[in-house]
Amino acid sequence: EKLIYDKLTDKFLPTELAVQDISGGCGDFYAIKIASEAFKGLSTLNQHRLVTRVLKEEIEGIHGLQV
Numbered sequence: 070e071k072l073i074y075d076k077l078t079d080k081f082l083p084t085e086l087a088v089q090d091i092s093g094g095c096g097d098f099y100a101i102k103i104a105s106e107a108f109k110g111l112s113t114l115n116q117h118r119l120v121t122r123v124l125k126e127e128i129e130g131i132h133g134l135q136v
Contacts, residue, residue, distance in 0.1 A: 073099060073127055080123045081105040091135070098133040 074088045085104040092098035108116045117136050121128060128134055
């Protein structure tokens, strides 16, 4: 959870960021809420692509990601 939070903070300097393990504590599914000027003018799809690129390594080890 902290690693995901830190990576997103470093890359996007968010104005709002919440990372929550919603897998029941096993770390297999995360919900992310993020707002950043880096997303301004981008479609939702392109915003999601940016986030998943940054978290590529982390995504390989989990079952799901909700952005």
